[in-house]
Amino acid sequence: MTKNNRIIYGLILILGIAAPFLFPGFKLQISFMWLLVVLALTWDVQGGQMGYNSFGNILFFGIGMYVCAGVQIGMFFPLAEWTASGGEETFVHTPTQYFQGFFIGLILSGIVPGIVAALIGYGVLGLRGQYFAICTLGLGIAAGEIAGGIELIGAGQGMTSPPWPKNIGSLELRSQFFYYLCFALMAATFLFLKYAYQTRFGLVLNAIRDNEDKAEAMGIHTMRYKITGWIVSACFLGVAGGLMGNMVGYIEPVEIAFAGATFGVFMVLMAILGGKGTLWGPVIGAIAFHIFKEGFWTFFLGWQYVALGALIVIIVVFFPEGIMGWLRERYPDKFGETVDESDIKAQVELK
């Protein structure tokens, strides 16, 4: 790591840790922002690095959300009664129960979506191009419909997640607790992907994006990498879902859990805005997008979706490669694209 990098990472870490105290009024907003970064980063594993436009990653987000809340409740109380009765009125988690359930729920909210990704991966990732895109779109929509039909998890009415225990401190503490978890998840996702992109895994994903047939012809079992990549996305995304469900406090199948029309689209937009296929692109894209979006909702209320649409058009027309792609085109040498000075006009010469 160069000195410059260390300074940048140090600054982000300090800012991330200090943010709840610097901007106490925006704690929840910034927590959501970190989750959006996770959404963009995990989408980019498929959409950017691997060149598979997935419109169904929201599936894992939703599964994680339901699994986490379901485990939190089901570990101590009958889940069916909780969902039927608006259970938080009848059943109360003690603080120990709350944190035990939350801890185990959060772990499973990573594992279960990972398993789902592994199970459906072989079939779905065998499709290419538009077929893959359409198929994943269908998956996300179907998941919302299915969840809306399962009584155990509240069907179409949705379910509540366990409320913060009453006797352990203020709601202030609650929002800090979730803030740091969101920040930690974002950091973990980022650092894992940063490492993974330096390994063979990252190179193979890029090779699949550039020419999958060639990669196979060179002896690479591309399917293994595609599935592994999807599992990675699903795990981090699932945990993000688990956190989101707890922060919002209420899980609804189509608008919150399998929210293809909002989060499902946002994750694509954010990655494209920042520059897909780069490590920093999704991070920058998510932060910029969140700020824009909150601005629209504040200043253009009523017109917010029009403003958002205009933003999308501007991105696609003027920054098709995103912010990072645009920078790369302007300053290629900063991205390591150089020709040896000694031989700048070199033609291939074979003696």
Add this chain to the structure above:
Amino acid sequence: MSNILQVERVSKYFGGVKANENISLTVEKGSIVGLIGPNGSGKTTLFNSIVGTHPIDRGSIQFDGKEVSELPVPAVAKLGLLRTFQQTRIYGKLNCIENMLISSKQEKENIFTMFSKIPEELTVKAENLLKFVGLYQKRKLRAGDLSFGQQKLLELAMALMNEPKMLLLDEPTAGINPTLINGIIDRLLTINKEYGITLLVIEHNMRVIMNLAQRIFCLAHGQLLAEGEPDQIKNDQRVIDAYLGAQ
């Protein structure tokens, strides 16, 4: 000497098109063999059949004593049988070094090898091979920004990076200027002699194939028309009629 590749009575149809019909050919280990024939005579299709791009309709293909006609493409490649493409295929958005690194042979592909860093020695090996094909200066450029001929050379270097036992080359000199062609012929001869890689080469350039190959097979209309040494082929009346044309 033994045969490294043995193609027996292979047929491949696309609907009504008989792209390969009952083709048999053998390639001796360590040799350079040519494959010629008019456009559309089924040469590329035969390559595709050999490496498993599509299932064949009939016949058997043995590589290194092993039946490969049922194996998927990556499995055949892992056995050491690689092909290059007529429409050159490289990873356009990766730079030349990365193109090379990704091409190195990976015996095992599991969670540990996937997430391990690429060893330093590989970069050195990649640079040496890029020097060998004259692309060292361009090593940090995106492969997609190279000229067509340079991409062909890169593709060749990528194949070498994989240390195959045998290479199927689909028109290695198409679109390359005449002086560079001589360089490529030399490189191919070196690859064959020093690295001991067996070559099966599709070529339309007669000068190239006559200089390279010890044995030539000629296809026409999906069928094997003739086989023999370069001089025999050059003077074979059927080949002249179908392909070389009266001179």
